[in-house]
């Protein structure tokens with residue numbers, strides 16, 4: 328009787344380990360990695376001006392600067408004062424840095440907790456001119 332109980336426990340343990348192993352295949356808890364591409368232009372616009380990602384997902388953002396001016400893509404809390412944002416305000420390290428005219432910049436980061444965020448161009452005057460978008464994390 329005691330031997331049978333031990334065997335049962337071992338069998339249950341083995342099944343649990345197998346289940347855990349299978350669940351690890353997703354790598355990052357099931358959130359899909361996503362690539363988002365934005366155009367930044369000298370009309371001080373991001374295209375698109377809205378985007379979304381899953382919380383915890385690996386997000387790769389590419390900013391294609393189609394203008395002649397410098398632009399950047401910086402993710403900040405929805406409550407941030409976009410006019411005074413600098414790259415140091417970036418959530419989750421999500422900033423492309425300054426991208427020269429005609430160039431592209433890329434950053435990969437882990438999407439933060441669910442909520443609404445803004446992405447702004449931190450070049451002085453650009454956010455005030457409308458270079459702001461909304462990222463929804465679900």
Ligand SMILES: [Cu+2]
Pocket residue numbers: 367371397398399448449450453458
């Ligand atoms: Cu800009």
